[in-house]
Amino acid sequence: MTEAPGRERLLALPRMLWRDKFAFASAVVLLVVLLCAIFGPALLGDVASSQNLRGRNSPPFDLARGWLYVLGGDSLGRPMLARVIVAARNTMMVAAGAVASALLVGTALGLIAGYRGKNTSQVIMRLGDVIMSFPSLLIAVVVLYILGSSVANMILVLAITRVPIYMRTTRAEVMEIRERMFVQAAIAMGASPGRVILRHILPVVAPTLITIATLDFAFVMLAESALSFLGIGIQPPEITWGLMVSQGRPYLTSAWWLAFWPGLAIILTTLSLNLLSNWMRIAFDPAQRWRLEARSSGNG
Template sequence: MTQASTPVTTPPERSAFQTWLRLLWADKLAFFATLFLLFVLACAIFGPILMEDIATKQNLRGRNAAPFDLSQGFMLILGGDQLGRPLLARLIVAAQNTVAVAAGAVVMAMLIGSALGLIAGYSRGRMAELIPRLADVIMSFPSLLLAVIVLYMLDPSVGNIILVLAITRIPIYLRTTRAEVLEVRERMFVQAATVMGAPTPRIIFRHILPMILPTLLTIATLDFSFVMLAESSLSFLGIGIQPPEITWGLMVAQGRPYLTSAWWLSFWPGLAIILTTLSLNLLSNWMRVALDPQQRWRLEIGGRKNG
């Protein structure tokens, strides 16, 4: 008599989304930071559609209304500004310009800087010497001072602010990409592709770029917070986005004359900037570990314990 063998059941394979979600859940701070950033992104997308009229409607009876007073309606729960406009609605609407400027500057700087870095790192000719000098010229000027000088001469519109902030951040991506390419191009798989006669664009975009992309994404996440702080600083100095447009930095600047009598005018937008910047830093730290195969095991062990 032979005993019937029980079939071995293998656990179902997780999808890529489930795997990344499990890794994110392993780092609780990064998980809640991601939730907050998704909330900010939702406010940036849908906020102006839903609350633009409420954010611009004046109510002099609610001028500098104190927070947490529901006698004048729920929208004034965070207080009112100097014209009685609800701060809650204005915070939600201002998220669009704040996120748009930061995202536009980071994406533009990453695309231009990474492209120049790929050329400078893989090329062995004159371009490998000229392109790094371009980064040296840009970095010779303090980024905020350069933005102040340019915006003082140009119209401080959203497009000009994105362009100026992108130019100041290009050297970060250029130097990082060049340094990564100089190391990756000497590896065996790149040398093998070269010997087999693979064209240069295929080697760069198929073999080199996927290796350095995680580093660039981590830097972009961290750089997003820096650009947002730079935009807030320009708006605070009065050379950023001008009314009737609004950003969190501009709201802080508009509340500066009332710091002693109505502190909440600058406190809430300042808190939004701090929380968004902190969340981006936490997410960047998680991405640095999750995208590194040599360190990802820490998150995988934490995910198994939590699961």
């Protein structure tokens, strides 16, 4: 009896997403980016790295050299379309790895800080204050300069700077939820702290954290692009959208498309993430979900 309403709400999500055209378009854009990140390197990896000096700085929409040059060619004659598609893998890998790592670590520390006693909470929160006291970009510059630029190091340093966001949010949510009746009832019935946290508190906190992670994904992707643009991020022969913008900067007056297309990919992806995160915030909030449900049923 209790599973049917939950299943109905879950099945209603695609319908509500379809009714919100901006959110649906954002989901389509993100799906295309995800497919490019998964299959792009296998299909176009060789094409994206092969040089053709005859096609050097080829203008966009000139199909004389083939459909791969629809976005033009770069300074070494490599097709921009193939490079933008292949670069999606490293860009998404860094952003997804950093957000997932920060989400797991920050949530675990926040659950402990919110449920345990004052001393444990103070130690954990002071650790977060120390991390937040330094500018995130400065930490990234210093760490990458010491450890060197690689995908793993980029994920590590960006994850460290984002952990306090999830830690503080989780702690605040847990401190409020642990006083609710259903949590107190579970404790009175002899449930262990681990069971209370994982079975009763975490499911209530999870929608908020997922929404923050979706929004934070865009921030991390912009941070990676900024580091690559500064020359301390991913290094050639690996490519990311931020690195492509950096490589196209000297040609802005003569070949604007070298920086424009990867920059457009960054803008569309971050905009889609922001729009979808706003939709998710409403869809996962029982107090506001009725707006999407009413819109869906009204238009249906």
